[in-house]
Amino acid sequence: MKFCSECAHPVSLITPPDDTRERFVCTNCGTIHYQNPKMVIGSIPLWEQDGEVQVLLCRRAIEPRRGYWTLPAGFMENEESTSDAAARETEEEAGARIEIRQLFSLINVPHVHQVHMFYLATLLDLDYAAGVESLEVRLFRESEIPWDDISFPTITHTLKFLFEDLEKLRSGKGDFELHTKDLKRHFREPIPT
């Protein structure tokens, strides 16, 4: 940020009175330009048949991580709820209709100022189709997940949590639960800003 979005005057990086952090402040009109983390919201679309669970993944058609597999997800928009965002992104990227279930993972990625959240979801039909941001969309059994070609660590963690909980469910030792995690800046692959 270089200029005030209200009056076009250059901004200064200073700590306002009664604050503890540096902010971009306009010394002309007085506006303080706060910058806060963004939410990336997605779904985990599940299709169950004959007792076997499959999950819908999208292969990214856009950078960063073009060609890698992801759960449908994207930045939450103003005027929508977190579950609205999950359903919208699933429709846009995977052309898929889902029934949203509970919030399943909340993963902090503080070094890129993001919080990623994924909702468990039931895929309502098999008429899915790649949207403009996806090269292809398909269902995966656990044994078929392309672990080396997953787009981002938050997707890998969420899929691992999913299959751990599914195993607990199968063996009668537990149920789906909310998984929370804070990621640090030391991944095999950098997370884009």
Next chain:
Amino acid sequence: MKFCSECAHPVSLITPPDDTRERFVCTNCGTIHYQNPKMVIGSIPLWEQDGEVQVLLCRRAIEPRRGYWTLPAGFMENEESTSDAAARETEEEAGARIEIRQLFSLINVPHVHQVHMFYLATLLDLDYAAGVESLEVRLFRESEIPWDDISFPTITHTLKFLFEDLEKLRSGKGDFELHTKDLKRHFREPIPT
């Protein structure tokens, strides 16, 4: 937003190619200025003695809703996690040290572009003190909660969920769980923007 924060040129409200929503776009330097919801994060600091649970509330020293009672909470900052934010706001507003427990409520307030989240927490000592944004800070038993003087609907809902879950715990019928809710724009009191 009136001017580009990168080049000071006036922005235009248009739908960019490959997008479905209007954005503030700079036709000079090409920057698209996305605007996304913000997270308000807080804690529910609990103090248990002789089997009785009390919760720490702060009376607001600042507008909006000056003089009304709230859980310690505020906007999440860049470079921190959601639980970091809950602990920081509790220290700043209530001068209190807590141990963060699980995420307890996630409430969407889409008409003001906010998501409010509250963590259950254990108050570690009784050396709390009002910070600059609080007039006073004190512990409340359930029977003492000033329901008519609570600052915002998300606080009221979170406190009601808390006492419902505490009653379930006492009667052996359940445990704390994550509560999610989407608020609409028809409250007794307006939510500030």
